Amino acid sequence: MRKNTALWTGGFFLFLLILVAAFGSSFSYVKEGLEGKRLIFPEAGGIVSAPFPPSADFPLGSDHEGRNMVSLLVMGAKDTLLLIFLITSIRYVVGVVLGAIASLGGRVISNFLNVWDQIFSSMPVIFFAILAFNLPLLIYAENRFWIVIFSIALVEVGRVGVTIRDQLILVKNKPYVDAARTVGLSNFGIAKNHFLPTLLPTLLPTMLVNFCFDIGRVALIIGQLGIFSIFITMQFVEVPPGGMYDLVxxxxxxxxxxGDARKDIYTAVWIPAAAAFAIMYVILTFNILGEGLRRHFSRFGM
Structure with a gap:
């Protein structure tokens, strides 16, 4: 483990990420940076309007409202990580349940997982998301947040389910499991004495490694959705003077x-660059951590 540089590096990156997400919003510098100011009057004279380029006052620049990009990234870290973990967790919970049912003889579920996995292994998730999430029925849906969350999670649930099913079937067909059935051992006894002792040392490490890699995949997907101005956290608000509503x-x-990356890249490149770097940091963190865990478990033959 001492020589596992990837595990230590990924763990350190994750520690920094958790610190920022958990405690970053409590710093006065971060709170002050959210107080936008669209105009600045330099001592040399003149007027400078937002967005402001990177400087001593704005290390990563500002957005169009004059808010410090550092503050925006720190304040958004918690929400971003919660979204990513929520999507990935739903994917694995559903995948494990469907995979377990398929391994017990559920042919319909097994065929469904195969078809689902083949469809979305050949079609990029972002294509499906752009087409589905721009439908008026979904845009104006009352529970849009949960619909989008579950849609992104379920898109690749087939891959998770197939992996779980195959590993369970592999253990199910072992000779000692057949022998246990022959001597009249109950299903609970088989699961307790044979399935769990065999699966836990191999299945859990595999799931943990894949979970880390999937977090990186989900982070990339929601980042791509942002470029196309497709956001998960949106709702209708009334626009003054009243009677009109806008999706914000x-x-x-x-x-x-x-959201405005295609426009900002020509006028204020630091805005999309800062967000892209933050998302890339999450992707690299969990990919490095996943690789480190894979190397660690492989030493024990898992």
């Missing part, structure tokens, strides 16, 4: 900063 974002999560 309600969170500081990082993909929302990429």
């Amino acid at each position: 974002n309600t969170s500081f999560n990082w993909p929302t900063i990429l």
Whole structure:
């Protein structure tokens, strides 16, 4: 483990990420940076309007409202990580349940997982997301947040389910399991004495490694959605003087900063660059951590 550089590096990156997400919003510098100021009057004279380029006062520049990009990234870290973990967790919970049912003889579920896995292994998730999430029925849905969350999670649930099913079937067909059935051992006894002792040392490490890699995949997907101005946290708000409603974002999560990336890249490149770097940091963190865990478990033949 001492020579496992990837595990230590990924763990350190994750520690920094958790610190920022958990405690970053409590710093006065971060709170002050959210107080936007669209105009600055330099001592040399003149007027400078937002967005402001990187400087001593704005290390990563500002957005169009004059808010410090550092503050926006720190405030959005918690929401971004919660979204990513929520999507990935739903994917694995559903995948494990469907995979377990398929391994016990559920042919319909097994065939469904195969078809689902083949469809989305050949079609990029972002294509499906752009087509589905721009449908008027979904845009104006009352529970849009949960619909989008579950849609992204379920897109690749087939891959998780197939992996779980195959490993369970591999253990199910072992000779000692057949012998246990022959001597009249109950299903609970078989699961307790044979399935769990065999699966836990191999299945859990594999799931943990894949979970880390999937977090990186989900982070990339929601980042891509942000570039196309498709946000998860949106709701209708009344626009003054009243009677009109607009669909606006309600969170500081990082993909929302990429909403105007195609325009900002020509006028204020630091805005999408800061959000892209933050998302890339998450992807690299969990990919490095996943690789470190894979190397660690492989030493024990897992």
